[in-house]
Amino acid sequence: MKTKIFLLTVLLIAGTTAFSTTWTVTNSGFTFTPDTIIINVGDSVNFSLESMHNAIEVSEATWMANDNTPLAGGFGLALGGGLVLPVNLTLGVHWYVCSPHASSGMKGVIIVIDATGLNESLKQEYFSAYPNPASNLLTIKTNMNAIGSPYYVYDQSGRQVMSGTLTELTTNIKIDQLANGVYLMQFGKKEKHTLRLVKQ
Numbered sequence: 001m002k003t004k005i006f007l008l009t010v011l012l013i014a015g016t017t018a019f020s021t022t023w024t025v026t027n028s029g030f031t032f033t034p035d036t037i038i039i040n041v042g043d044s045v046n047f048s049l050e051s052m053h054n055a056i057e058v059s060e061a062t063w064m065a066n067d068n069t070p071l072a073g074g075f076g077l078a079l080g081g082g083l084v085l086p087v088n089l090t091l092g093v094h095w096y097v098c099s100p101h102a103s104s105g106m107k108g109v110i111i112v113i114d115a116t117g118l119n120e121s122l123k124q125e126y127f128s129a130y131p132n133p134a135s136n137l138l139t140i141k142t143n144m145n146a147i148g149s150p151y152y153v154y155d156q157s158g159r160q161v162m163s164g165t166l167t168e169l170t171t172n173i174k175i176d177q178l179a180n181g182v183y184l185m186q187f188g189k190k191e192k193h194t195l196r197l198v199k200q
Contacts, residue, residue: 023043054078074088135199
């Protein structure tokens with residue numbers, strides 16, 4: 001019986017990790033390389049750093065201030081780096097710094113998205129954006145469950161560049177002030193959902 005339970009546990013772990021990816025972040029001097037990555041839920045990130053650098057998750061405000069106060073419950077790696085597991089990389093934006101060199105601007109962002117598209121929770125809160133790519137105006141369609149949801153737009157450095165609230169089933173958002181490039185839009189009242197937006 002114990003053998004069957006053990007085998008079942010191994011199969012469950014293998015099944016949940018079979019489609020995950022391990023991403024690698026290194027450093028080039030006092031810069032994380034890459035300093036921004038977009039990963040899927042269930043992926044891991046391996047920090048392979050020189051012995052004088054580490055990676056500590058911080059709040060957005062701490063990150064913006066080039067400070068190194070750790071985020072309560074966030075990931076923290078020793079000098080030289082290590083592996084950050086999916087349990088510490090939940091859906092959304094994870095801001096991190098090199099603790100000894102945060103004041104010099106050594107910092108990065110991990111953006112975790114749901115690659116499965118419309119998951120179970122999105123059946124309750126549905127979001128779509130079109131046209132995509134867009135140039136001046138973006139239309140967001142949602143359902144009754146998601147009216148009142150906040151939205152946030154992040155650039156590739158993880159910096160928030162826009163925000164607002166979805167007040168109707170169809171909401172038009174002016175994006176002509178954004179520079180051309182790739183952005184992430186995050187939505188949701190109960191759970192965060194992310195869409196990729198291309199501005200051209």
